[in-house]
Amino acid sequence: MSEPTAPGAAASGATIELENLTKRYPGSPEPAVDSVSMEIKAGETVIFVGPSGCGKSTTLKMINRLIEPTGGRIRINGEDVTDIDPVKLRRKVGYAIQSSGLFPHMTVAQNIALVPKMIGWGKARIRSRVEEMLDLVGLDPGEFHDRYPRQLSGGQQQRVGVARALAADPPVLLMDEPFGAVDPITRDHLQDELIRLQSELHKTIVFVTHDFDEAIKLGDRIAVLRERSHIAQFDTPEAILTNPADDFVSGFVGAGAALKRLNLTRVRDVEIADVPTVTVDDPLQDIFDKLRGGTTNELLLLDKRGRPYKWLRRGDLMRARGSLARAGTLVHDTVTRDATLRDALEAVLTDNAGRVAVTGRRGEYTGVVDMETLLNSVHEMLEADRLDAIEHQHDLEEQRAQLTHQEQEGAGPGPGGPGGAARA
Structure with a gap:
């Protein structure tokens, strides 16, 4: 694997090859x-999905050797990492887990700076990188730099966890639910947010989930795993939705495959009105x-930061009485x-208003999508x-017709049939 990139340069993704990767625990008969083998392309997001206990998290953790493989090989960008120092390997592979895994006694900035500090980055570079990472995941550096994890919401903690995993600019990011x-x-x-980040960074992401809808939404390809991480199907979300390999995969797809395809189209792909x-x-x-x-009987009230706050109608203003506090409907x-x-x-149906506001990375208003546009899609x-x-x-x-035609031709008179002797 390559060394961390120089300041100003961004590391793109790396290929990952798993060759007969195996894990046996002492005392277990199976x-x-x-023997899992797969190739993950550079810059690709691959999702491991499967039933609880099928080995998907174990497979993920063997890539950065948090769990040591019993057999097989792991290659990252062609380099066999099976026998190198696992600590050095883990410093070059980002890792994000459920509940963020932040150190509670460290500030947000200290958590994000952890790996860059370990690999010897200078103080100025680390300080700049922390601010860059906070901005990247949509958190104001001035507001969050010195906070502790306990002072953050669950979503904010997860954003910091992703920022920490990306801080040293690794080509590979492993994400375990x-x-x-x-x-x-x-x-x-x-x-x-992860989709947006990936569109900017082009890392190689391996992501474990038990939620097939999440897999469809996030993955370039999905590996549906059976017990012992045997691969039932490894393909694009579209291919799995329209052509599940067998009944096991169909069980993961579940009912409503056509509606699940709504997870394959982004808001940016349809008309965003104003x-x-x-x-x-x-x-x-x-x-x-x-x-x-105006030509409309409705306005969108924005807060001081330009974020959607309330929908106002003409009738609401009659109740305003010099103040907007009690007027309108909250977004x-x-x-x-x-x-x-x-x-x-889902947002349109939840709000029961026929449209939903579209926002930018800091929550600022950018437009709306209405029910008519969604139904047309x-x-x-x-x-x-x-x-x-x-x-x-x-x-x-057509295939059946060709087979029937071939069978009919094959059933014609042969050397032993009528007239066969004369032809011979």
Whole structure:
């Protein structure tokens, strides 16, 4: 593996090759992981998904040798890392786990600086990198630099955990159910954040989850694992949804495969509309005038940081009485451009308002997606699925016709059949 990159240069992903990777524990008749072989491309996000106890986390931890393999080989960028110093290896491979794993006695900055400090970076470079990492994961360096983990929400802790894993700019990032301990809304936003980060950084990410919907949303490819990490199918989310290899994989896909495909399309891929906005600092009379004079009977009220705060309608202003405190409907949920259409649809249905606000990396308003746009996308996907099914059926009928034709030709008169002797 290469050494840490110089300041200003970013390390892209590295290939990972697992060759007959095996783990046996003393006293156990069967291996926990049995001869797993796969190749992961540089810059790819690969998801390990499978039932509890199938060995997916064990396989992940053998890549950075938190668990030592019993047999087989691990190659990162072509270099066999099976026999090198495991401590040095782990300093070059980012690792993020459930509940962040932050050291409670260290500040946010000290947690993020941990690996860069271990590998000998200078103080100025570390200080700059900490600020860069906080900004990268959407946390204000001035606000969070000196906080302790206990002063953070669960989602903020996970962001710091990801920042720490990326601080030394490793080409490989291993993630073991990192978002499993947070609430569903925070989980969706953390997934969106990871998608955004990966679009900027192009690391090689290996991610363990038991949630197939999460696998579809995040993965370039998904490895569906059976017991002992035997690979049932290793393919793109689209291929697994439309062509599961067997009943075991179908069980993971579950019902509603067409709707699950909403996890494959991002908000940025559909039309993002705009709505009139006002801010809490605007004079109340200006807000009245904008509502009265506009073509819409609704405004989006933004807070002092430009984040969606309330939806205001003309009728709400009659109750304002010189203040916006009791007027309007609070914005309960938003989505980012990296959110999936499924996230957007759930947010629209939760808010029961027919649209959802789209925000940037710091929560600032950037537009809206409405129910009509989402339904049109669903109809397009269902129509595409219908056409694919027709084409697939047509191909099967052609294959059957060819087989029938070949069988009929093969059943014609041979040397022993009628007239065979004369031809001979």
